[in-house]
Amino acid sequence: MILIDPPAVPRYGRVWSHLASDASYGELHAFAAAQGIPARGFDRDHYDVPGEHYDAMVEAGARPVSSRELVIALRRAGLRRPKAARA
Numbered sequence: 001m002i003l004i005d006p007p008a009v010p011r012y013g014r015v016w017s018h019l020a021s022d023a024s025y026g027e028l029h030a031f032a033a034a035q036g037i038p039a040r041g042f043d044r045d046h047y048d049v050p051g052e053h054y055d056a057m058v059e060a061g062a063r064p065v066s067s068r069e070l071v072i073a074l075r076r077a078g079l080r081r082p083k084a085a086r087a
Contacts, residue, residue, distance in 0.1 A: 002031045004062040005070045007051025015051040019062060022073040035060055044081040045074055 001022050007015040019037070021028035025045075032039075032047050035057060041047045049057060058064055065073070074080040 002028065002057075002062040003065045003070050003073055004049065004054065004057050005065060005067040007054050008067065009048075017049045017051060017054050017057070018046040018067070018070055019049050019057060020046040020070055020074055021079070022077045024077075025079065031060070031062070044083070045079055046070075 002019065003022060004017050004019050007017045009016040009018075019028070019032065021031070028047070029039075029042070032041070035053075037047050037049060037053075041049065071080065
């Protein structure tokens with residue numbers, strides 16, 4: 001299933017959501033491509049999606065979840081790729 005959290009991360013003058021899959025990266029990449037999300041939006045285990053596209057992602061089938069629920073789903077699926085620890 002494709003999941004999306006609410007737009008809450010400010011960066012580059014916009015607010016961003018995270019789009020992820022609880023099944024596979026293949027499912028995630030296929031959904032993103034079908035919605036016109038550029039590959040450069042992929043960040044380790046999710047796509048960064050501008051907040052103004054949130055409603056369109058939900059209409060296309062992404063399930064709205066909290067940010068916490070999204071991370072939990074990624075961990076349960078074994079798909080979470082956290083940033084490397086800083087020295």
